[in-house]
Amino acid sequence: MIHRRKLLLSLLGSSALGSSAMAGSAPRRPMGTRPNIVAIVLDDLGFSDLGCFGGEIRTPNIDRLAARGLRYNRFDTKAVCSPTRASLMTGRNAHTVRMPDVPDVLSVPGGGPYPEGTFHIPAEAQNLAQALRGAGYANWLVGKWHLVPMDQLDDPAKGDAWPLQRGFDRFYGFARGWTDQYRPALVEDDRYISPDLPADYHLSADLVSRSTDMIRGHRASRPEQPFFLYLGLGVAHSPIQVPARYADAYAGTYEKGWDAMRAERFERMKRMGVIPADTNLPQREAGDRAWADLSDDERVVFARHMALYAGFVQHADEQIGRLFETLEATGQAENTIVVLLSDNGPASEAGQAGVFDGLYRPNTLPPSEQRARLAELGAPGNQSQYPRPWAFAGSTPFQRYKLWPHLGGVRAPLIVxxxxxxxxxxxxxxxxxxxxxxxxxxxxxxxxxFAGEAGGRTQTPVAGRSFSASFTDPRAPDPRDTQYFELRGSRAIRSGRWRAVATHPCGQPFEDDRWALYDLETDFSESRDVSARHPDVLARLKRLWQEEWSRYSPHPLTQPPARICESLAHYDSH
Known part of the structure; x- marks a missing residue:
């Protein structure tokens, strides 16, 4: 085990450039003003789902945001929710801030053990809201948080992990990884609430309405004070819930199946310049079924699943459009930074059969019965998730999806x-x-x-670097040359043009894991393993992964808990 002092010294050594590393090339902000900041974090959205990234889903408001801003096509996450959000908020790697996975793994038998303090972000990791508060910003969190350890979930007024205890002035949303869109488990500031909700209630609309109310109220009362709004929508995480008319709008779209949709998205992305013209399209994963092999009932049901998903995303886009309209109407759009991203790749957890009604448990309904009950999908009382091969379409042009170390798991859309x-x-x-x-x-x-010291505590150095130079210079260098990855024993590391990936079979010695090597300069989609041709490069990257792990993780690499191993086997074989 690496001593905390050794970890801190290692981090200091790796952070010598500090936050001033890009100071000479950072764009100038408007004289005498500080921008408002809006961070929109979507959930389980595929790299190719949005219209502006090549998807057929209608997202005109997000597309207009991209038309006024920049799309980043090499933005990577931690492949699952809480680690990504912890890193987003702190600028540090998830392991450094004790968030190696989602806290919910401790809620099931066999989900642990983890070292003491895991899932409690330390006070030595000042977050974005805390830093902005020190600079005079008003901070609001609306929507998903998912950074509360399980032992603090009962009472938002206690503990130290809830938004109001972590730099936010207001919180309206939900604490865990997902909630029902029609009947959510809501928290307002530091208490759970159970309001009477109207018959046409939908969480996405509610969250955006709360956001616009905050913006308008603040504009009227404190127009000189900049604000930070963190809007964490539950879209497109399961349960996939939206009024039927949104799914009906995609009738006839997805009946051609996931194989055809992936191919169509791939060609569109190349035409749009979202991906290089010479990108290769990896074949469907061996464990994922071909659309041509499905029964008639399965094709009808699974096409409706994806239509519902598309409608869910389109509905969210409409709500986001209302937020943008509010910024325009209040005269704040010009000097507001809007960052929109997804927290990981598209969801893979529902396996080959999908989930018709009841998340995170096997779908035992015969396809014929699901077809007979198709009108229930997405309605109040129904909680569904599309089959995993639709996630493979969502991750076009990459391999795999959420939870995996390949780019399909970590690569996400980013708009600034x-x-x-x-x-x-x-x-x-x-x-x-x-x-x-x-x-x-x-x-x-x-x-x-970020402060070097806060609350009387020396802060853990920040691993991230500003990429603001790229706002005005398309040739700006990468902010960092190297980035490691680990989730549930699977590993990856990027160094310059190379990326090495190892998917870990639970229980196998880590030294026996098979590593693949990809040359990202000539292979954008990680479609060709070149490890046999460049064994020296692979050996260097494996050593580099260990160095980065030792630098950023306070604990040794260990096997995933038993329950996690069971779920990983289910995701890959069903």
Whole structure:
């Protein structure tokens, strides 16, 4: 085990450039003003789902955001919710801040053990809201948080992990990984609430209405004070719930199946310039069924699943459009930075049969019965999730999906808009970014940085670097050359043009894991394993992974808990 002092010294050594690393090339912000900041975090959204990233799903408001801003096509996450959100908020790697997985794993038998303190982000990791509060910002969190350890979930007024205890002035949303869109488990500030909800209630609409109310109220009462709004929608995490008319709008779209949709998205992405023209499309995963092999009942049911998903995303886009309208109406759109991203790749947990009604348990309903009850999908009282091969379409043009170390698990759409600064709206940027780079970028734009000391505690150095130079310079360098990854024993590391990946079979000695090597300079989609041709490069990257792990993780690499291993086997074989 690495001693905490050794970890801190290692981090200091790796962070010598600090937050000023890009100072000479950072874009100038408008004189005398500090921008408002809006971070929109979507959930389980595929890299290719949005219209502006090549998807057929209708997202005109997000597309307009991209037209005024920049799309980043090499933005990576931690492949699952809480680690990504912890890194987003702190600018540090998830292991450094004790968030190696979702806290919910401790809620099931066999989900542990983990070292003491796991899932409690330490006070030595100042977050984005805390840093912005120190710079005079008002901070609001609306929507999903999912950074509360299980032993603090009962009472938001106690403990130290809830939003109001972590730099936010207001909180309205939900604490855990998902909630029902029609009957959510809501928290307001520091208490659970059970309001009477109207018959046409939908959580996405409610969250955006709360956000717009906060913006308008703040504009009227404190127009000189900038604000930070963190909007964490539950879309597109299961349960997939939206009024039927949104799914009906996609009738006839998905009946051609996931194989055809993936191919169509791939060609569209190349035409749009979202991916390089010479990108290869990896074959369907061996464990995923071909659309041609499905029964008639399965094709009808599974097409409706995806239509519902598309409608869910389109409905969210409509709500996001209302938020943008409010910024325009209050005269704040020009000098507001909007960052929109997904927390990981598309969801893989529902397996080959999908979930008709009841999340995270096997779907035992015969396809014929599901077809007879098709009108129930997405309605109040129904909780569904599409079959895993639709996630493979969502992760076009990559391999795999959420939870995996391949790019299909970690790569996500990222849009940054700041009309006062960004002049080449609609462009695609290809800097290699990680979610740890977002907070340093936003703080630099706000004219501040993470503190070296806060609350009487020396702060753990920040691993992320600002990429704001790319706002005005398409040739700006990558903020960092190297980024490691680990989730549930699977590992990856990027170093320059190379990326090495190892999917870990539970219980197998880590030294026996098979590593693949990809040359990202010539293989954008990780479609060709070149480890046999470059054994020296692979050996170097494996050593580098261990060095980065030792630098950023306070604990040795251990086998995933038994329950996690069972779930991973289910995800890959069913």
């Amino acid at each position: 808009s700041w009309p006062a600064v960004i002049r080449d709206g609609g462009a695609v940027r290809s800097q290699a970014l990680d979610v740890i780079d977002v907070a340093p970028t936003l703080l630099e734009a706000a004219g501040t940085a």
